[in-house]
Amino acid sequence: MSAEIVNLRQVRKQRKRTDKEKQAEDNRRKFGRTKAERDDARRRREHLENQVESHRLPGPGSSSETETD
Template sequence: MSGDVVNLRQFRKAKARTDKERHAEQNRITHGRTKAEKDLTRRLNDKAAQSLDQGRIERNDAQSTDSTE
């Protein structure tokens, strides 16, 4: 029965390092975009919302007002 001896202090530090790096990577993905990338995403979302609204059928008859009561 042979097992590797593990220094718990070093193990905890290594685990903390990997957790911190994982968190930093997530932050880079979330916040690490340039202004141009943010503007492009905003414009694409606006265009998609506009095209979705163009296809919407609005009803202004009595049925639409009765359904809210």
């Protein structure tokens, strides 16, 4: 009857890798978004910024006003 020889260093490293992968998977579920979701959010943000910018009134001292003396 012989016991299986176990290298404790390798077991610790494997356990650490497994724990790290589990943590990464949890983080992906919590915080991750797909590339399509990020692109869609970026397009929406740019569209809204363009809308706001196009409705902005010219301020004092802008070059669109003409001065007459």
